[in-house]
Amino acid sequence: QQQVKQSPQSLIVQKGGISIINCAYENTAFDYFPWYQQFPGKGPALLIAIRPDVSEKKEGRFTISFNKSAKQFSLHIMDSQPGDSATYFCAASYNFNKFYFGSGTKLNVKP
């Protein structure tokens, strides 16, 4: 049973548009929700993360929206650029021990 469900599987966005990736979880004990970006042939790299005591976190063009009651969180990429084309993973963790990842979203930003 997958602990974190991610959608969509793939996403095509025009340059300058907004990319939105959604994740849902069941375990209410999760207390740390990171997003990772992965380029082909590389390991994932932390993009942005949020704790459940805040509803939104913004870093540059990247924003996490967190809805604790719905057990959902999403990544918004504003002004999407071709260089943002990558695979994005959401994840969740309890007390920073085990990390559970979503299945990934392959983003393609068209020039």
Place this chain on the structure above:
Amino acid sequence: DAGITQSPRHKVTETGTPVTLRCHQTENHRYMYWYRQDPGHGLRLIHYSYGVKDTDKGEVSDGYSVSRSKTEDFLLTLESATSSQTSVYFCAIRGGNSTYNEQFFGPGTRLTVL
């Protein structure tokens, strides 16, 4: 890649043979993790370590064992490789002493079991 190396980077082996993958870090981080990445499954935790000789199972630990005899090295062993273990394996490290406890990932090892 934050002082993490994995070896080998690519390996092709045959069903039934033992395989050991090595993760080496130069960051002196306490926590180390082994994940496998498969299409449609994201990354799944195999085993992790919270100190020398201290390890615990992850989601998909069957068929895998680990050892950590030194802070800098975390070994993943497939005792008898099967085709279902064909995957890309990533090692990650975490310091455990900062607010967000970021995980840093290695470059990965592509393993093919024929």
